[in-house]
Amino acid sequence: MRIRIVGAGAMGRGIAQWAASAGHTVELADVRAEAVTDAVGFVASMLERAVAKGRMSAADRDASLARLVPLADPWAAGPDVELVIEAVREDLETKAEVFGKLERALPSSAVFATNTSSLSVTRIAATLQDPSRLAGLHFFNPVPLMRIVEVVPGAATRPEIPAALTALVEGCGHRAVTVADSPGFLVNHAGRGLVTEALALLEESVAGPAAIDRIARDVLGLRMGPFELMDLTGLDVTAAVIDSIWQGFRYEDRLRPSYLTPNRVVAGLHGRKTGRGWYAYGEGAGGPAPEPEVTGDGDRPVFLAPGGSAESAPYADALAGSLEAAGVRVERGEGPSAE
Ligand SMILES: NC(=O)c1ccc[n+]([C@@H]2O[C@H](COP(=O)([O-])OP(=O)(O)OC[C@H]3O[C@@H](n4cnc5c(N)ncnc54)[C@H](O)[C@@H]3O)[C@@H](O)[C@H]2O)c1
Incomplete structure (x- = not known):
């Protein structure tokens, strides 16, 4: 299949790596030319790592990279494009503008998928001339490792599209789950119990990010704690998701966003991608703080x-x-x- 991915950021590049490795031809585009260059370099380095670890042959790496086509113009004509996966900024107007341009550039047979985390798929589709061609296809970061993908039909989506997207996802080795077009779909709605509550714990000075993360890892058995997860996702993305789910559920108090996030977003404390979030990253940042010694009466019977x-x-x-x-x-x- 020939797939065009628009938005070559954290998600777009992961989706590109996953789809190209599974044998699809992937056009990768972005309004920022350097984002595409960075993304292709990133995919090449990830595939190189897979070869070094013996998980991929050098020939498969070369073939995967050959299937990755950097596109200078996201709105270039593409008569053979069968599917578009949009992974641009989490903003309804931006996504509407992107799909509007794609609708003019691509054949009407091309299916449109949005990787939105929290916007209504139905509302994004409603901005199109043909709302029936769009569905949600929600990946998780990092895409090649996170093997679950939510397939989200909008109210007007043609019935054959979710089935086709499910077949695509499963053909590439991931697991597809069809979920309702409700705020946050399934995973991000459930995730409020972790992230929104963790921010509430911090707001109420119950504990700091490192302690909350440690408890989430040691006691809940998670791979990473909520603050580590926000730094991986990017607080700009997480904050938009938190706000959007809260609005979607009519400002339910249990989903109320923390006052801590907006200032951190405007300050650029987005996490790994800006080098600083709840933790510091990059050169000179130092490693994670060591586990504190158990003191007091820990050795008493x-x-x-x-x-x-x-x-x-x-x-x-x-x-x-x-x-x-x-x-x-x-x-x-x-x-x-x-x-
Ligand atoms: N980061 C995550 O963990 C995660 C997980 C699931 C879904 N998502 C969703 O995926 C989407 C992208 O998130 P991300 O984390 O990759 O963001 P990102 O900021 O890393 O990348 C977004 C990219 O879109 C590009 N872009 C912005 N406006 C554009 C336009 N008009 N046309 C073309 N390209 C444009 C930007 O230049 C940037 O490269 C969002 O909808 C987000 O909610 C993110």
């Missing part, structure tokens, strides 16, 4: 009180066993020792 019913005895034994397995000294008996 834990007293497990007797009592309870016969049915509960196995649970008390299991608890004692778990504590001991974790290196805790357990005392049982009538009362705790002086220790």
